[in-house]
Amino acid sequence: MMSMKKEGYPKYAPGTHVSRKDIRNKNKTYTWWEPEVQYSWAMGPAISRFLQELKNGKIIARCCNKCDRVIVPPRMFCEYCYKPTDKWLYIKDTGTVETFSIAYLDGDARRIKDPILIGVISIDGASPQHGFMHYFGEMKPEELHIGMKVKAVWKPEKERTGAITDIKYFKPLKGGGK
Amino acid sequence: MNRRIAIVGIGNTDFNSMTPDVSWKELMFEACQKAYIDAGVDPRKDVDSFITCAEDFYEGFSIFDEFVPDQIGATLRPCCTVCGDGIYGLGNAFMQIKTGQMDVVSVEAHSKISDLLTFGDVVLHAYDPLFEKPVSGPVERQNYVGSPSYPKEKPKPIVGSSNEKNRIHPYFLAGLEMQHYLKKTGTTEEQCAQVVVKNKKNAFNTPYADYEANISVEDVMNSEYLFKPVKRLDISPNVDGCIAFVLADEKTAKKLDVEPIWLKGFGWCSETPWLSTRKMNADYAKMASDMAYKMAGITNPKKEINIAEVDDRFSYKELQHLEALGLADSGKAGKLLEDGELDISGSLPTNTSGGSLGVGNCFEATGLQKSLEIVTQLRGHAGKKQLSDVDIGIAQSWRGIPSGSGAVAIFGR
Ligand SMILES: [Zn+2]
Numbered sequence: 010m011m012s013m014k015k016e017g018y019p020k021y022a023p024g025t026h027v028s029r030k031d032i033r034n035k036n037k038t039y040t041w042w043e044p045e046v047q048y049s050w051a052m053g054p055a056i057s058r059f060l061q062e063l064k065n066g067k068i069i070a071r072c073c074n075k076c077d078r079v080i081v082p083p084r085m086f087c088e089y090c091y092k093p094t095d096k097w098l099y100i101k102d103t104g105t106v107e108t109f110s111i112a113y114l115d116g117d118a119r120r121i122k123d124p125i126l127i128g129v130i131s132i133d134g135a136s137p138q139h140g141f142m143h144y145f146g147e148m149k150p151e152e153l154h155i156g157m158k159v160k161a162v163w164k165p166e167k168e169r170t171g172a173i174t175d176i177k178y179f180k181p182l183k184g185g186g187k
Numbered sequence: 188m189n190r191r192i193a194i195v196g197i198g199n200t201d202f203n204s205m206t207p208d209v210s211w212k213e214l215m216f217e218a219c220q221k222a223y224i225d226a227g228v229d230p231r232k233d234v235d236s237f238i239t240c241a242e243d244f245y246e247g248f249s250i251f252d253e254f255v256p257d258q259i260g261a262t263l264r265p266c267c268t269v270c271g272d273g274i275y276g277l278g279n280a281f282m283q284i285k286t287g288q289m290d291v292v293s294v295e296a297h298s299k300i301s302d303l304l305t306f307g308d309v310v311l312h313a314y315d316p317l318f319e320k321p322v323s324g325p326v327e328r329q330n331y332v333g334s335p336s337y338p339k340e341k342p343k344p345i346v347g348s349s350n351e352k353n354r355i356h357p358y359f360l361a362g363l364e365m366q367h368y369l370k371k372t373g374t375t376e377e378q379c380a381q382v383v384v385k386n387k388k389n390a391f392n393t394p395y396a397d398y399e400a401n402i403s404v405e406d407v408m409n410s411e412y413l414f415k416p417v418k419r420l421d422i423s424p425n426v427d428g429c430i431a432f433v434l435a436d437e438k439t440a441k442k443l444d445v446e447p448i449w450l451k452g453f454g455w456c457s458e459t460p461w462l463s464t465r466k467m468n469a470d471y472a473k474m475a476s477d478m479a480y481k482m483a484g485i486t487n488p489k490k491e492i493n494i495a496e497v498d499d500r501f502s503y504k505e506l507q508h509l510e511a512l513g514l515a516d517s518g519k520a521g522k523l524l525e526d527g528e529l530d531i532s533g534s535l536p537t538n539t540s541g542g543s544l545g546v547g548n549c550f551e552a553t554g555l556q557k558s559l560e561i562v563t564q565l566r567g568h569a570g571k572k573q574l575s576d577v578d579i580g581i582a583q584s585w586r587g588i589p590s591g592s593g594a595v596a597i598f599g600r
Contacts, residue, residue: 042312047303
C-alpha cells in the first residue's frame with residue numbers, strides 16, 4: 010500500500026506482501042515444506058583452542074612470522090602468505106571500536122524499545138583490524154563512537170561454555186582512548 | 188583463442204568417514220597447498236582465478252562462497268563458486284583460460300558431509316515439493332502441504348499410521364532406477380554386486396581411499412535390501428575429503444616443471460526434473476560424453492579410451508554409465524565385468540581408484556576424485572595399479588540423487 014503523506018508521490022513505496030489471510034483463503038496457490046537442517050561443524054585446531062581459552066577468560070591469537078601479523082580469531086594458515094601460521098599468543102581483552110550500529114529491529118523485524126548496540130572491535134595486542142563482532146554494554150547509545158576504547162565483560166567462569174558469548178559484552182574502558 | 192589447456196597440479200587430502208579434528212577450511216587448505224606445490228605455482232601471485240565447487244545445503248551456509256577465499260589462496264582475488272560437481276569446475280576453468288583473460292586457474296571441491304546431521308532430510312529437500320516430498324517425507328509434513336488451515340490446526344496423519352512407517356529414506360530413487368535398469372538390460376543383481384567387489388578391491392591400492400575391502404559377491408548379495416533391488420553394500424558410504432586441481436594454458440604449462448596432462452574435452456548435461464519423464468538411461472551422461480568426445484576429436488570411444496572412472500555411487504550406476512558413455516553396448520557392461528575386461532588387467536580398466544564404492548561418496552568432489560585417478564594414471568604415478576600404455580582417459584560424474592545431471596572430462600597425454 011502506498012502512503013500519501015504530503016502532496017505528490019511518496020518518496021518510498023514499501024510494496025505489498027502476501028498476507029497470511031491470503032494464504033489461508035487460498036488466494037494464492039502454494040505448497041509448504043519445512044526442511045530439517047542441522048549441522049555440527051568441526052572447528053579445527055585454531056578455533057577449538059580459541060574457544061577453550063575463552064572458557065579460561067583469555068583471548069588467544071596465532072602469529073604469522075612472514076607478514077608479522079597477530080591474527081585473531083586465530084587460523085592455522087595465513088590467508089595473505091598462504092602458509093601455515095607459526096605460534097600462539099595470548100592477547101588482551103581490551104580493544105578499539107572499529108565501527109558500530111544501533112539496532113532497533115529484532116530478528117522478526119519488530120521494533121525494539123531499548124536498542125541493541127553492536128559493533129566490530131579490534132583487540133589490543135592483535136594486528137590492526139583484527140578482532141570480532143560483539144555487543145556493547147554499560148554505556149548509552151550516544152556515548153558509543155568509532156575509536157572508543159572498550160573492555161570485555163566476561164560471564165562468571167562457571168557459566169562459560171567455550172563460545173564467543175562467554176564474553177557478555179564490551180564496556181567503556183576507563184581512561185582509554187578519546 | 189585456440190589454446191590447449193593442461194592439468195598442471197593435483198592435490199588431495201586423505202579421505203575419512205569423519206574428520207572431527209579439522210574444519211572444512213583446513214581440509215581445503217591441505218589439498219590446495221599440495222596442488223600448488225605440485226604445480227610449482229604461488230597462489231598469491233601466479234594463479235589468476237579460483238573456482239570452488241560446493242552445494243550450500245551440504246555445507247550449511249546460505250552463501251558458502253563467502254567462506255572459501257582464505258584457504259585456497261584467493262583472498263582479494265577473482266574467485267567464484269560453482270554449485271555443482273568438480274568436473275563442472277574444470278569446465279569453467281577451461282572456459283576462463285580459453286578467453287585469454289586467465290592463464291592459470293585452480294579448481295577445488297570437497298566433502299565435509301560429516302558436519303551435516305540431517306543428511307536424509309537435505310537429500311529429500313532436493314525433491315519436488317508437491318509430487319515427491321509428500322510421498323517420501325514424514326506424515327506430519329504431508330498434511331501441511333496445501334492445508335488451508337496451516338498453521339493454526341495441528342496436522343493429522345493422512346494415511347492413518349505412524350510417522351515412522353510413512354517415512355522413506357530418499358535414496359529410494361536408486362531402487363526405482365536400478366529396477367528399471369535391470370529389467371531393461373537383463374543385467375543381474377549379481378553383476379552389480381561384482382562391481383562392488385571389484386571397486387572395493389581396487390581401493391587397496393589407493394592410499395587416500397577409506398572403504399577398501401576384500402569381500403565376495405555373496406557378501407554383497409547377503410547384505411540387506413534397503414530399496415529393493417538396492418542392497419546396503421550397493422551404496423557408496425559417505426566420506427570427507429578434498430581435491431584441488433591447477434589448470435594452465437599451454438604456454439604457461441610448458442614453463443612449469445611438470446608433465447602437462449591435457450584436458451582435451453568436457454561436456455555436461457541436465458535432464459528434466461520430472462522423474463516419470465526421464466528415460467532412466469543416464470541420458471545426461473550420454474549427451475555430456477557426446478559433447479566431450481566431439482571436442483576431444485574422439486570418434487570411436489571404445490577403441491580410443493584406455494581407462495574410465497565413472498560414477499558408481501550405486502553399484503548399478505557404473506554399468507549404466509559405461510553404457511551411456513558408449514564404452515559398452517546397452518546391457519553388455521555386466522558381461523564385460525564378468526569377463527574381467529573392467530579389471531586393472533582388462534581392456535577397459537574402470538574405477539581403478541576404487542571409485543565411490545571403494546573411496547567413499549565425496550559429493551561435489553566426486554568428479555575431481557575420478558579425474559584425479561585419470562591424471563595420476565596418465566602421469567604414470569599410480570603405483571601398484573599403474574596401467575601400461577594409457578594415453579586417453581575419461582572421468583564422468585553424476586550430481587547424485589535425485590538429479591539427472593552430470594559431466595564428463597577427457598584427459599590425454
Ligand atoms: Zn602471513
